[in-house]
Amino acid sequence: MSALIEAKGLSVAYGPAAPVLNHVNFTLHPGEIVTIVGPNGSGKSTLVRALLGMVPAQQGNVSRARGLRVGYVPQKLHLDPNLPLSVARFLRLNRKLSGDEIAHLLSRTGASGLEKREMATLSGGQLQRVMLARALAGDPQLLVLDEPTQGLDQPGTAAFYRLIEAVRQEINCAVLSVSHDLHVVMSASDRVVCLNGHVCCEGTPSVVSNAPEYRALFGMGTQGALALYQHHHDHGTDHPDHPHDHETCSHDH
């Protein structure tokens, strides 16, 4: 089998409720970068979890390459402040690593020197890099990222995606990521899969964003609800009649 993971007619349901995923066909090839997008509740995370065997399939089947090494970056960690957990100890969970290996892993993800920091005190960006370092520890053939940029601002998101690209260049693994942002995906994606209980459409980022199914699901842009605001002024001056939305501004300062 040449594919890393192949799902055929995959349906997944939680309890007696209507299935979250309906007859999804999905194939992931070695070295491929695939991003899954979809509205809330479209089954993005469920698809990833079913592909990894973390939730059982109700119908259809999922086959994974024999001995597939997966590096999984979870959506979030439950870190109680009463749990004293250093970064080094986190990397060692269920895995034997030497001090040198830990230092090397952290340097690869731009998190050097964080070994002794407590996990609960890390910033969002640092936490993502540490979780990525952990995922890289098993020399994965496939890196799986569930909404990795949640809670990161735009420069943080861009930096994290650049880091993923650099890591992929280095070890040539496949990357399967879920994006919570419908409009911003890794530009390096070979394929974007637009999901809404079933696969609406898939293709390169530009093909998907022009597909009628994608437009029907997400509309044209954000229909004015959000704006990409271009600042043509420096921030020393004040524009009381001209408020700008920092949540969506999209240029470099």
Add this chain to the structure above:
Amino acid sequence: MIIDAFVLRALAAGLMAALAAAPLGCFVVWRRMAYFGDATAHAAILGVALALGFDVSIFVGTLATAFAMALFVSALAGRGWAMDTTLGVLAHSALALGLVAASFLSGVRVDLTAFLFGDILTVRGSELWGMAAGTLGVLALMAWRWEALLTATISEDLALSLGLKPERERLILTLALALAVAVSLKVVGALLIGALLVVPPATARVFAKAPEGMALGAVIVAALAVVMGLGASLNWDTPAGPSIVVAAAGLFVAALAAGALRGGRQR
């Protein structure tokens, strides 16, 4: 002072309860299960009543009831009931039901105070064996599943991706909790087992740098509290179980103060 056999037995019982409760208590703290521990402990009173009614060992009766209670709570939580409310209903109902059931026992009059607040000074040699088995059971479960329990505590998804089963780890914690309740019942009583689970780990947290260090620190704090509480009880004739918990609380306050002083100097 002459150390009598009953004092040694009390000390052994107290130290075993410390060993069983402290490492497990760390998970109770990390997973925010303090109320869950309380509900399981309160169910032990019902276990005592049932054990006396059906003439089985009190250790076995409390163990079975506490385990059943813990399973029941887990099942209800899985059905989407708000955990806080579920536990509030069950913890107090189990306690009240136990007290009512005990009142129906004819013949021997049962002194429930011993089970509510502990009666460590009357521990018999035969009881120590059951407690030792329970303590070994908890420690074996903790040592065997430590890494998996820790991973499942930090992220169930991460545990799943490593091929672990978080549900199984939860069941193991539940079983360990029931064992610890059965071991600690005679030491601090059903009403104060929750304190024995939570206070020593909270005290150890002030200085701990790693999960394992916190578990070890919690054992030391709990053992110290047992020795101090027993000493106070013998010297001043205070009730032993509550004295142990007061000693643990005193150590907690001392640790907080020491931690604040040390932190202040660093800054």
